[in-house]
Amino acid sequence: MPISAAEPLLAVRAVESGYGKIRVLHGVDLTIAAGEVVALLGPNGAGKTTLLRAVSGLLPVNAGEVHFAGRDITRITPRDAARAGLVHVIEGHRVFTQMSVTDNLLLAGYDLPRAERAVRIEQALSLFPEIAAKRRERGGALSGGQQQMLTVAQGLVRRPRLLMLDEPSAGLSPVLVDRVLNVIGQLRQQGTAVLLVEQLLEKALAAADRVYALVQGHIVLQAKTGESDLPHRLELAYFGHESHAQAAG
Ligand SMILES: Nc1ncnc2c1ncn2[C@@H]1O[C@H](COP(=O)(O)OP(=O)(O)O)[C@@H](O)[C@H]1O
Numbered sequence: 001m002p003i004s005a006a007e008p009l010l011a012v013r014a015v016e017s018g019y020g021k022i023r024v025l026h027g028v029d030l031t032i033a034a035g036e037v038v039a040l041l042g043p044n045g046a047g048k049t050t051l052l053r054a055v056s057g058l059l060p061v062n063a064g065e066v067h068f069a070g071r072d073i074t075r076i077t078p079r080d081a082a083r084a085g086l087v088h089v090i091e092g093h094r095v096f097t098q099m100s101v102t103d104n105l106l107l108a109g110y111d112l113p114r115a116e117r118a119v120r121i122e123q124a125l126s127l128f129p130e131i132a133a134k135r136r137e138r139g140g141a142l143s144g145g146q147q148q149m150l151t152v153a154q155g156l157v158r159r160p161r162l163l164m165l166d167e168p169s170a171g172l173s174p175v176l177v178d179r180v181l182n183v184i185g186q187l188r189q190q191g192t193a194v195l196l197v198e199q200l201l202e203k204a205l206a207a208a209d210r211v212y213a214l215v216q217g218h219i220v221l222q223a224k225t226g227e228s229d230l231p232h233r234l235e236l237a238y239f240g241h242e243s244h245a246q247a248a249g
């Protein structure tokens, strides 16, 4: 479905979500344009993972709306979201260590026609030469960083218009973090939008066009990553919340 230039690819409006009676997101607004790379930052427990779950249909949205590519997806299932081009690589996703790299990728595209699936796997692997070279090896034979690259490649087999990555660099050495995040630059060149949750502030700012800070389920700051003084402003946004919480407690 064609969308107008003014309309964002993803629009999250006043979304509330959580776990049973525990409300985690308190009216979150967030937009992503087609081809845009957006970083979602915030302290541990802020609700970043919860927001991604609510957007991709893994968690029910209690209030507000989610629109994707001109369509209301507020109550979509994760499977239908992925079919619509909204792919969520979940936090801490693990590959199947006993299966080959290729079989892990075939599984990610389980419902695609054979020939189409083969083409997409080659395209996904072209972004990750070092795992392409190990395609016949078991997932467990890959290093930790390579396994994380494989989870991203699995997402790419779905050929997303928006790829949501929840801490893809968690636990990696700085060199491997760069290699994983480098792929985001290549995706941007291909016109794929990315929503990146990342703990490393400077890495996130380098990879993204725009940034949102989420604190205790509220968006407290949004900015273009080129704006001056951004690391300091983000720090203040985090502290503002902390002193407020202490005063309230
Ligand atoms: N399955 C769950 N059941 C109940 N509470 C949860 C669950 N998962 C996360 N939470 C709570 O929701 C809040 C936000 O968590 P999360 O979205 O994982 O934060 P982040 O990804 O920003 O670190 C935290 O207070 C966390 O304890």
Ligand SMILES: [Mg+2]
Residues within 6 Å of the ligand: 048, 049, 050, 091, 166
């Ligand atoms: Mg998280």
